[in-house]
Amino acid sequence: MTINRDLAKGLSLIAIALVFGLQARGYSLGTLGRAGPGMFPLVVSALLFLVGLAIVVRTRLVSGGRLEFKARNIALVAAGLLSFVLLSENVNMLVGLVVMVLITSYAASDFKLSRALMLSAVLASVALAMKLGLGLQLPLY
Amino acid sequence: MDILSNLSFGFSHALTLNNLLFCAAGCTIGTLVGLLPGLGPLATISLLLPLTYSLPTDGALIMLAGIYYGAQYGDNVSAITMRMPHASSIIACIDGYEMTLKGKTGLALFTAGISSFIGGTIATIVLASLAPPLSQVALMFGPTEYCALVLLGFLCVSLVTTGSVLDGLSMCLVGVLLGLVGTDVNTGTLRFTMGLPSLYDGIALVSLSLGCFGIAEITKNLDKDRQTSPFRGEIKLIPSWVEFKRIIPSALRGSAAGSLLGLLPGGGPVIAQFAAYAVDKKFSKYRDEIGQGAIEGVAGQAAADEAAARTSFIPLMSIGIPENAVMALMMAAFIINGIKPGPTMIADHPDLFWGLVASMWIGNLFLVVLNVPLVRYWLTVFKIPYSALFPSILFFCCVGTYSVNNSLDDIYTTAVFGVLGYIFFRLSLDPAPLMLGFILGPILEENFRRAMLLSHGSFTTFVEHPISGGILGIVALIFAWQIVSGLVARRRAAKVSSDQPRGTAPSAPTASTYQA
Incomplete structure (x- = not known):
């Protein structure tokens, strides 16, 4: 179509x-x-x-171009962001971070679970550093 | 000449070894924090303000100046390499990012740094030599004049957009509508908030720009068959002489536009970048390349942004209201030291004020000589694969959005605009005019309603005031000229296509006339 x-x-x-x-x-x-x-x-x-x-x-x-639309990646990105907010509000931001990284990483063509988990560990430590070092008010835990 | 002696007094305070070290530290930390997408100068300064509490006033000022420049430069870096803009770098997203796509990241970064230094220097000279007479300009601008000026700004739409004028206009109108969301200033009515408390103050500029530019761009990269970061990791900073010669005229035009627009309180620097870009697109020798990664598109806006931020000290002197939240935080450094803010502050404490001006200039200089070369080391981050890079960028977008109001609900807004931005991209609608409308729309509505209130509903008020009448005349002239030149181009195109044998270029001329 x-x-x-x-x-x-x-x-x-x-x-x-x-x-x-x-x-x-x-x-x-x-x-x-x-x-x-x-x-x-x-x-x-x-x-x-x-x-x-x-x-x-x-x-x-004027004849316009054909509309191309790939719903998969934008849906994954949006779902990742939404789960980040929902989990940060109801559980805490560290859980939200891990889930967001897992969901959005799935959009990558070379998805690897181990790499996504490693990335969330790195980002979690960055977030901790921002909270403790810079005094950013993140509801991490 | 007491201004000159004040300025030299300011420099003598700013130039001690201790203060220079504070400045260098501020610059470096500021860039590092500003590099994170979504953390603009304001967020960075408010985060790092506590670092300066224990310092003496002049040390605190110069460190803040360093942080400010570092953060602003960091913003430019994220706009140029990732298309993640903040208020001060929306325009840098257009040509700067295009330059990255062409592998000229280093050149774009250097241009942004050096042009902002040129803009800052020129505006400081303007400030030191012409401040008293120019301080009256702000008082001459009432609601009618602002309306006329904003209409002139809307004419920029046809120049900032890369698509057709009709598409640009439509995005600009969408931007105006989005700018209306929130509490109406005149009556307190809540408009288009859908009952969501996080929208009562309007849509945050961060959410809109991160969503429409940044998140849409990430998804666009993910949709490609080969997912890679557009930035290739190689950096060549220093421009060739030919390239350098192209920076100068644009930076000078940008400085002029910025110096003028900075005189008006409210929105100066952001409007100035759009204006400088429009001026370059119209008058630059290389205007045909602007929009496709031309060095001018980066140089003009950076110079204008900086110049406007500097000359906005002039209305600060005459009315005592800081131009933006960043300046207000700088003023806070005074207040912490027990100096009362207000219109008389500068008259009572000229040393501190000129110390601030001198610190800003030195902070800017430091950025160019110290920080611009350092940035290549931080950008090695981009060597990690895109599949690990983009979730991190998304996370920093969330942190950036959150940190503005410490509100998680704002991230919903960012996500919604991410989806909208992606849809706009697929519909080949350009987000730059959307930002222009979003920024100018509320200013237009507020001043239009005020002007009509003052004139009891009579439109003649816009012509009766000489300045607004003059500006509206210019608007009408440009408008008429665009229509005429559009018609001429269409006729020429029709002629060319009728000269050519049939079937060579059936629809191309029609498309180009829309862009005229």
């Missing part, structure tokens, strides 16, 4: 404009002399909507 990259681009920009624009309707508009919190976001998202529309129209004139 091929997706036109420019079409996807225009449509996602329109989506962003709608997300912000529809929320902005909830804030009071005010008048020009006393602009409310809703006026500026509404104007900017309207502009973004128009630009997105123009990009969609442009796909009719």
